[in-house]
Amino acid sequence: MGFFKKLEKLDRRIIYIVITLAVILPFFFPMHMPIAIQPEVKSIYDYIESLTPTDIVLFSGDYDPQVEAELSPMFDAVLAHCFEKNIKVIVANPFSIMGMGLVEPRLKKLADEYNKVYGVDYVFLGWRPGGFLLILGMGEDFNKTWETDYYNTRLVDIPLTQNIKDYDDIALVLALAGSAAYNSWIVFAYAQYRQKIAAGITAVMAADAYPALQAGQLIGIMGGLRGAAEYEQLVHRPSLGSVGMEAQSWAHVVIILFIILGNLGYFASRKRKK
Amino acid sequence: MFWKKQLPLIIVFMMGLIMTVQYFIPHHVSKWVYVNYVDWAIVIAIFGAFLGYFSFLRVHITRIRKKTSNWVFSIITLASLLIMIVFALIDGKGSDSLFQNMFLYTSAAINATVFSLLAFYISSASYRAFRAHSAQAVALLLAAVIMMLGRVPIGDKISFWSAWGIPSINTVSQWILNSPNMAAKRAIALGVGLGSLLMTLKIILGIERTYLGN
Amino acid sequence: MTFNLSSNIWVWIAVFFTLSVYSFLWKDNPLFKFAESVTVGVGMGYAMVQWFTLSLVGRFWTPLTTDFSSRFHLIIPAIMGLMLITRLIPRFTWLSRYALAFTMGAGSGFALPRVIQAGVLQQLYATMLPIEFSLHGFLYNFIIIVGVLSGLIYFFFSKEHKGWFGSIANVGIWFLMVGFGATFGYTVMARLSLFIGRVLFVLRDALGFLKI
């Protein structure tokens, strides 16, 4: 009994130290655990794999710094895949003003890595107010909705965008969202214009997104760091996601042990009270 | 009274009706209404942002003027805002500019870190607060544990029994996601869908008018 | 195991702030408050600059001035947007109602048929699954249909949870709990990912330990 009593009184700082170690140590002593690929991630990969260099993929980077750790690896992995396949890319942030600052340097870095030319291979639109109105607007007139790109060039003057009329010219929207923004894509772009949408979302949102996947509104889901890790495996580009998965594994084990220990103590003390 | 209360409610009703009906009309007149509505709504949102910036500044300036507790931090907030504007003026906002870096390495970094504090809280809560105080809570925690193991590589590693044809943790977690979880989420979504629909209807009919202010 | 310290001063500023925030775990302190004020200020400054250049100039001013004859009507919503600010002036609050009435009214009318389509009809359609008489059919379609129906019954308030009705509602709550369990597991995963993200930042960007 004394043991459980002590357990109950455990200082929270000890818990903090344990979880910190569980996250940091795997980086120094990796076990190289394989990551199995889920069908909902594979389907995004397969779809992009089926595109040709004339197709355009629109990345919607609607995430704030808070959840960058989960979504930026996805952005990198899918963008690298598109660039490698010479697929044209448009990056926009209809819902997140902060997302713009997170996405731009990554886009630039990868574009340089793959020798892509701005305006021909990719365009960065940034953010505008309006949220779902932008999604609707793109269904009617893409260029009028955005008017200019992030660098204030009119879209009609940019070779890549001047011929885009509406969603018919966009092969896929990848909605990277830390909020319910992906849902707006479903309600306004899928329901009305039958736009193909793939969602890259935080793990918090992932469980809620499965009904949309089953209903055929999404072609695939990447959920959290795990989803990113799987995509990285698919494109043979192990990076942040894959490296993080090991730490994630051990942290989960530690949390589960905490839950078990905590509940053991709880039941022991309940017994005592009785 | 008419100008202050009735007319706005009439506008709400008319706009609501027009936009609902517009959805069913494919005619180009209807399309014209739609395109211009989108255009207008975006411009309203642009100017509406003034309100946010204005009240933000007002809160902090009042705090400094009145020297309320922690007013020094309001100075820091305003100073950082000013620095951002100056950076944008002298160096633009392209890649690797002062503006961009300032955002990435202070605001974005701090925000991400603050949210990551939750990892610690979740670990201490899992030890001290997540109690299986009823059979249903047991089900919740059990599903959570399966999920947590099934979504990371270690789940496959420890599923030694999968060699004998018994579903691995990963498979079970996938099933939970695609079957009971989906059912629960859809039941909630159907209810929420109705709830929000009633709300929109109440707004159009002028029954719900909290948003108009008192 | 080699380290390769970053020579980028920004990285070290970020490391400083990261550690400042973590000091909050020990207790609330001025360092944390400082970091918090900076992030609020910088975030707001960032938003304001982007709003000015992209929205005000890019989306309003440029189209208005380059194509005045066909876009002059944009001045009306601009005035409506400005009227919103009267919310802060008690005597003229009513002026802001016009802009609110326009956006809320049109927005609601806009959403009504669309939400019925995507949020109700399509969700119903996706649940109208054929029941197969096999293990797979039981584990998926059958369970989904039972779960949705019992979940809906749980949220039914016109009849007391008694008798057969109560038993079905009880099944519903179990489904909800398993669903919440899935969300719980995923949320834990998400929060840890964010911490891993910060650890990666320090290990890779600042200390140069990881080479990816």
Added chain:
Amino acid sequence: MRRLWLVFVVLLILSLLQAEDTFPSKPLTPNLIDIPGDGGNNVYISWKHFATVPGIRYDILRYTTGKDYDKHRSTDEAKFEVITPLQVKTQLPVLEDEPYNDLSTYDFYIYTQSQENDVPKVIAVKLTDENRDSILALGAQKIVRVELEVPPREILDEIPNIFGEGAYYLILPDTLKANVYRPKSVAENVWEFYWSDLPYEGDLSLELKPSQKELDFIDKGVQLLLPGEIEQYYLFKYGKRIISLVTDSVRYTVKYDNISFLQRSSEENPIYPDSHYIYKVCLVQTWKPIKKVFMDSDTVGITPENEPPIIPNTLTALYDSTNNELVLRLSYSGFLNNIKTLFDNVSYSFYKAPEGMETMPVEEDSIEEESTPIGELLIKVSSTWKAVKLNDIKPNDNIFLVITDTIGQTTKSDFIPFNPVTAESLILPPNIIARDKSNDGGDQAILVWDYPELAVRYSVENPTPNLRTENVQERKLYWIPAQDGSLIEISDTIGLEEIPYEAQEVVNIIYPIPLDKLNIRVVYEMWSNEDDKALYGEFRFNDKRKVDKEYTGEMKFENIQPGTYTLIGRIVKKSGGLLKNPESKVEIEIPVNKIIATKFDKPDYYYAIYRGTDPEDLTTFRFVGKADGTDREFIDDFGDWKDAKGEFYYIVQVIGPSYWVARTEPLGPVHIKGNWFNFSKLPIFFAVFIFVAVALFFIYHIKKGREFYVRPIAGIVHIDEALGRATEMGRPIMYVAGLGWIGDIATICSLTILGKVASKAAEYQNRLIVPCYDPIVMIVAQETVKNAFMDAGRPDLYREEDIYYIAAAQFAYAAAVSGLMIREQTAANFFMGRFYAESLILAETGASTGAIQVAGTDDMTQLPFFLTACDYTLIGEELYAASAYLSKDPMQKGSLKAQDYLKALEMLLLIIGVAAATSGIYWFTNIFKAVGTE
């Protein structure tokens, strides 16, 4: 803290200092081209932007001079107008001082070779004994430094800059890069040959070591290379494009971007033929402190002309002598193909020369209007036609083409030589109809033809995505890239010396884990049109029926044991029935014993669609679009309803793989009109109607004062319990109304419940603390609590200072409330309303202080934390219901009631839908299908 301020100040000063500098270099003079064959209203402007030129934007400026302009007069600066700004890709200055930047130890020399009308060519060579004298004689200078990034301004300004052309790469051998190997997919034959003992094939990949050739290349050290000198692979893997090469006295910048702009005549900036225009470009720099810097190039003038039309450079005639038919292809290729949209061609006329005329008489292109050429006019079509077929042409007829442009200028071709071919038998689309598109805004027409067809391809796949890696380093296997994936294994007969120079050693083989069961993926397409009402495919495979309700176009049959199976596919209509025509059914045998994939059998012809206004006059028929051979419909989108007014006719041309053609007679007339109701949205219309009717019914009855039953909510009992416990312990109660604003449903509900809690607290004489997050919510909360205390007859107990505002960010709020719970030792905590990530912190602290906690939120992601850490939780709608139950406003109950009845309706529809789907009745579920999309 002070130090941080210093950092900011230093950064600020540094950026200001950095900005103080001289003017940027002058931009190069643009090159102007008058587009040939056009109407004299297009100008192509291009110039080179060198990487070391600082700047973020170029403005193209133009000065309009009119027709009779004296080219020697000086131009008036003020009259230049900006035509367009163009963004340039800028690089940030980098101070490079790496060992590889220093080339002074190598014998690389550099000189320029001038090119006509362009920047000079920069030649860099390595000095050898043979070329030493000749190179030095050219005035070559020794390269001392190489720059791979753009250096800062102060370094740029040190020595003069020469801009020249040269795509040089610096090879930086990097052993690290050499050792990184990526898996490489290998051709099938490798699999068959070497791993045939494995049961199934699949994606096989190899991880390879670098070849001896690559290793030798790395050993050579720093090299300066032009792209052609080495394989691209090495260039990209180890090379970096050079920006500038520096000698002691000059910097040669060799990397540039071509900037170009095609100015077409527009309303704001018109271009008229024969007017003289003067252009220049202006380089703009804005990253200086606040001010902008402009730098103009030299000016250059152009007089665009309306040239006579250009004869298509791939004008070919295909002649079938058995039917005496001639097909003429009218297309441009190469450069002309890129600019053909700018041509002002109006019509193509084909003439037959009079008999006896052997050669085309040489004459000036006529500029006069209406000059009739000698000969018989065979056909005259608009200039958008892709090809034309002529009948009754004799083998020795002389055919020639005349093109007319907008101002009546004509160009005559020579006699077109015939290429003898055998005509393809092209079938014109059967059942073709052109009509107005229904359910549209009056800006579309539609053409439908042919019978619906189901096309199927399938693949047999290995279901496991797991890959196995096998290390084969001991086997000494080599992969030879040149022979497309042959492998050599070192054995007794093959020695190491026989391994080719470029072969790479295999480290790992990665292959899928074979299984004894396979998956079949069936991919299908429905080639059909609007009228067929085809919806999705239904398939039977091994007595299993599957319907593709989400029309993903894909079906999967999993865990199939080896054998041969039959797949039967049909098309399901919107009404639920199956299509009857034979093309809509397929039956195929699928052999399941190895990994294979089939392809669609798609037709190789396509359709070209022309729209005209007069069926008699082919010149009015203009090309509007192309349809694939698999298409069964074509929607002509006018874009604007104003263009769609009047009567239209259509011609469909079938174009075969060898460019043989056949065409229909004009179809029509078609009148385009807009519709006032979209019938495809009918189910939604009914749904909206029912929804509004039910809601209005309850609102009406509530207004009439009718009472409705709402069952007691379990959570309300727990609220009383918690309050009682707090009273027993004599400790305060805390109520958190969430982080939402006043407009959130959850916040409104929470405030209603707060009223109830407050009146109970007043009754029990308990202290109630309400920390608020939103100032407006705080004001409302104060009013609510005050009223509750007054109603309970205890206004004396009301303490306004206990309902206060914690103005701060999310986490600061959570910290403050947590502190409050510990300090005040609250006995009961209520968390009702909208919560975000902080829910966890609040609930955890509350649990650790041992308080009774009741929570309620409609945020699904936060509910699990409340459910596990609180004693009772109101889940989602329960929160609304509890509030309605406690509320005095009857409207609340009314809307709850309406919601309940609609929910019952949903359940009913669901049960019927499931029954229908199970018994294979489609029409019922199809009503709910995503409708309303065109």
